[in-house]
Amino acid sequence: MKLMRVGPMGAEKPVLNADGRHFDLSSVTADLDPAFFASDGLRRVADATGLPEIDIAGQRIGAPIARPGVILCIGQNYAAHAAESGSEPPITPIVFYKAPNTIVGPFDDVLIPRGSTKTDWEVELGVVIGRRARYLSSPEDALAHIAGYVLSNDVSERDFQLAQSGGQWSKGKSCETFQPLGPWLVTPDQITDPQALGLRSWVNGEARQDSTTKDMIFGVAMLVWHLSQYTVLDPGDLINTGTPQGVALSGRFPYLAPGDVMEVEIDGLGRQRSVLRSA
Numbered sequence: 001m002k003l004m005r006v007g008p009m010g011a012e013k014p015v016l017n018a019d020g021r022h023f024d025l026s027s028v029t030a031d032l033d034p035a036f037f038a039s040d041g042l043r044r045v046a047d048a049t050g051l052p053e054i055d056i057a058g059q060r061i062g063a064p065i066a067r068p069g070v071i072l073c074i075g076q077n078y079a080a081h082a083a084e085s086g087s088e089p090p091i092t093p094i095v096f097y098k099a100p101n102t103i104v105g106p107f108d109d110v111l112i113p114r115g116s117t118k119t120d121w122e123v124e125l126g127v128v129i130g131r132r133a134r135y136l137s138s139p140e141d142a143l144a145h146i147a148g149y150v151l152s153n154d155v156s157e158r159d160f161q162l163a164q165s166g167g168q169w170s171k172g173k174s175c176e177t178f179q180p181l182g183p184w185l186v187t188p189d190q191i192t193d194p195q196a197l198g199l200r201s202w203v204n205g206e207a208r209q210d211s212t213t214k215d216m217i218f219g220v221a222m223l224v225w226h227l228s229q230y231t232v233l234d235p236g237d238l239i240n241t242g243t244p245q246g247v248a249l250s251g252r253f254p255y256l257a258p259g260d261v262m263e264v265e266i267d268g269l270g271r272q273r274s275v276l277r278s279a
Contacts, residue, residue, distance in 0.1 A: 034236030077242025211244030
C-alpha cells in the first residue's frame with residue numbers, strides 16, 4: 001500500500017494511493033499518526049471496503065505521517081560519505097535526534113535559517129516504526145516492527161552542526177522545515193529489499209548524489225535492532241538511515257542559497273521538490 005496525507009498544513013486528510021487512484025481514508029482513521037500505527041491501522045486500511053474515490057489534483061501533498069514521537073537519525077552510514085566528511089567509517093551506529101516539528105511535505109518550501117551559510121541536502125531512506133520495539137532479540141526480528149518506508153531529506157546546517165554544536169549535532173538538524181518527507185509511506189510488502197534501493201539528489205537540476213542503500217554500513221534491520229537496545233521505538237517513530245556521498249559538506253558543491261531548487265528521489269518511494277527560501 002501507499003499511504004498519503006493531503007490538504008493544508010495542519011488539516012491533512014489520510015489517503016490511500018492505489019495505482020494512481022486516490023481513496024479517502026477518513027472513515028478508517030482521522031490521521032496517519034502514532035495512534036493509527038499503534039492500533040493496527042495498516043490492517044484496518046487493508047481490510048477496508050467501499051472507500052470513496054477522490055481527486056487530489058491541485059491539492060497540497062503533506063508528509064505521509066503526522067508528527068512522530070521522535071526522529072532518530074544515523075550519521076555517516078555510507079563509507080564514502082564518512083570519507084567526504086573527513087571521518088573514518090563508524091564501527092557502531094552514530095545516533096542523533098532531530099526535532100519532530102521539522103517535518104514538512106515533499107513539495108513545501110525549505111527555509112534557510114537566519115545566519116546560515118552552510119545549508120545542505122541529504123537524501124535518505126526513512127523507516128517508520130509500526131510496532132513497539134524494545135530489546136529486540138536479533139536483527140531478524142526487526143523487520144516485523146516496520147510499518148513502511150518513506151523518502152526523507154535530512155536537511156542540515158553544517159556550521160550549526162559542527163562548529164557551533166557544543167559536541168552534539170542536533171542544532172544543525174532541527175531548524176524549521178528541515179525534514180521534507182514523502183510523498184508516500186510505502187508498506188514493506190511493496191519493497192522487496194530495503195537494501196537494494198537507488199537514491200539520488202539534484203540541486204537546480206544538476207546531479208549531486210547517486211548511490212544505493214546496499215552501500216549502507218549498517219542495514220535497516222540491524223539499525224532497528226540496535227536502537228531497540230538503547231531506547232524504545234514506538235509506533236509512528238521515524239528513523240533516518242543516513243545519506244550517501246555527494247553533499248555540499250564534501251567541498252565539491254556550493255551550499256544552498258535562497259531560490260535554489262532541491263530534489264531528492266528513491267526507487268519506489270517517489271520524488272520531492274523543495275524551493276529554498278530565507279527564514
